[in-house]
Amino acid sequence: MFASEALAVDPARRQSLRYFNLFRLVVAGLFVVTGRELNLGTEHPGLFFGASIAYLAAVLALGFPDAVRRLGFDRLVTLQVLIDVVLLTAIMWTSGGFRSGMPVLMMIVLAGAGLVAEGRMVLFLAAAATVAVLGENGWRYVVDGTPGDFLQVGITCIAFFGIALVARLLALRAKANASLAEERGEALLKQQAVNERIIRDMRDGVIVLGPDGVVRQANPQARALLGLQGVEGLALDGIDAAFADCREQCCGPDGRLMRLGPARRLLRCRVVEADGDHAGSGDALIYLTDFEDIQRQMQQLKLAALGRLTASMAHEIRNPLSAVTQAAELLRDEKRADMQARLARIINDNAHRIERMIRDVLALGRREQAVPEALPLAAFLQEVVDAQGLRGDAERAIYVLDVEPALTLAIDRAHVHQILDNLLANARRHGSGRPGSVHIWAERRADDRVRVHVQDDGPGIDEKVRAHLFEPFFTTHAKGTGLGLYIARELAEANDATLELLPDGPGAHFVLTGRSRP
Incomplete structure (x- = not known):
């Protein structure tokens, strides 16, 4: 039973007890060898020598690992501290009492007990030391008639409890921190294993590049894409000369298309600096994507x-x-x-x-044949509106145009004409037809992109219809083909623009967003 209890003890406590026993051995040896030179045992030399020998024998007998297996860890700690208290009290009595310095050694013993003992046993040991010191001082006062230092003894006994409690709290804090560090270490190891598995199984190749241009690490996909068995330890430009300036040329979000390695596969190479700051100042991550597969x-x-x-x-x-x-x-x-x-x-x-x-x-x-140009929006939209209002002034009055003359939109002229024709035709069809029922305006955003708005005053678009509005061949018009908005959005995307339907009303509110310059 005691052997299994010893195996269950925290290794940190066993280590602390080992150092504690070493301290006892040094103190007991000093008492035996140099006790007289330290002016100890002056009142009862024989008793002092016997107590010193007994202290050394107890330390030797209880300091071996076999004692833990025979007595159990907690019992052994309690027995050792009680022996310390009893024998140090005896040495204090033979050496002139409180002023011999033995209470200071008891404080150290209680501090050690606070580190290795458990629970309320620390308070019991502090109480035992207090009783022993008070008893020795009282005995000296009653029997020998020596004036007692009860004030200093009382303060010392209070210090016994304080030191024992502080040592115990520090031990608990250290144990909690060690447990937390162990848990975090295990979590870190698991996370590291997950990350390694992700990197190993991801479809993109990943190369870790040092500041000296030497490959530190590469996942299996990177080696497969480059057509090499191993790239670790090789200079990057030694793998392929096209890698020579990749840290400068491939640092953008889209990277650069390159044919790399002996396999000469078309790869998208993207470089991300590990420190996020200056290129070449630290490690870098190189992502390789198989563009042929894409x-x-x-x-x-x-x-x-x-x-x-x-x-x-x-x-x-x-x-x-x-x-x-x-x-x-x-x-x-x-x-x-x-x-x-x-x-x-x-x-x-x-x-x-x-x-x-x-x-x-x-x-x-x-x-795919888009040829973007910087169209002056005000003049171009005016032409589109005029074409819609050829039937007369009443038809022209339906459209209200509000665009700053300086705004431009980078888009293919024929494409945007087809997009706007479709939007204006839909707005005219679903609007009320009153003057100003179709509002067209434009604005420049903070990111230098331009938004063209087309909004009518009609009943709006039903929520069920919104989900299918840009699907091909979906239409609510009896004579419609269902391809108008689908093609309009396709043409917008071909010009690096977007066409979307905003949820606000009244009526349908479409927005074409694109760059202001090619």
Whole structure:
């Protein structure tokens, strides 16, 4: 039982007890060897020598690890401190009492007991030392008639409790800090293991580069992308000459496309300084992304989108084509002029619907041909509004334009014309039609981007419709193709701009946001 208890003791307590026993051994040896030179035992030399020998024997007997297994850790500490108190009291009595300095040694013993003992045992040991010192001083006063130093003895006994409690609190604080440090160490090790696993399994290559340009560490993906078995310890420009100026050329958020390594794969190289400040002043992280893989994924997405678009177009074209076919069959047998005109109008309307749909789809192919220019917004918007108001002054009065003459928007002229035509047509269709029902204005943001607003005074857009507004072939208009807003947003993205619907009212509020300069 005692052996298992000894194994369960905190290693820090065992270490403290080991140093405590070493201190006892030194003190007991000094008493035996140089006790007379220290003016100890002057009143009863024989008793002093016997007490010193007993103290040394007790330290030797109880200081070996076997004593812990036989008695148990807490019992051994209590027994040792009680022996210290009893024998130091005896030595104090043989050496002239309180002024011999033994109470100071008792304070040190109680401080050590506070570090290794547990619970209220510390107070018990302090009480035992207090009783022993008070008893020795009282005995000397009663039997020998020596004047007692009760005030100093009382202060010393109070100090016994204070030192024991402070030592115990310090031990508890040290134990708590050690436990916290151990927990944090374990958490840090787990976090480090997780980070290593993430870095090892991530799809991007990661290289840790030292300030001397030598690779400190690289994950398996980096070695695979570069086509090398190992890169640690190699100079970066020795791996590939294209790496020579990567810390200066690849430090942006988008990095730089480069063909690297023996495999000559097209990689996006991005450098991030570890200290976040000056390039070259410390370690740096180099992220390598397989751009060829990204291109393959983009191609697959494009093919998938093209398949969905083709299927949607086939479904959308089938309805007007059926109407054209049916009207043509009826027209062949129809003799009445008014019915012939009606059937011809049906054929014409559905043919135009098919033509608009094909034209809108073809516009998707032109999104990659964007040629941005700094358009003066006020003049350009005026042209667009004038084109919308060709029917007369009443139609022109519907649009209210509020744009500063100095504002410019970096965008392809044909693309923005198509975007605004679509937005203004929708605003005209859903607005009230009163003068000023469509408001167009522009503003420059703090990040030097320009926002063009188009808002009508109509009933607004239902919340259920908002989620599908920019989807292809989704429309609430009976004669619409459902591609207008979808293509408008695609053309905006082709010009590094965004087209979004704001939630505020009244009416629908669209915003086109782009750069002010190319």
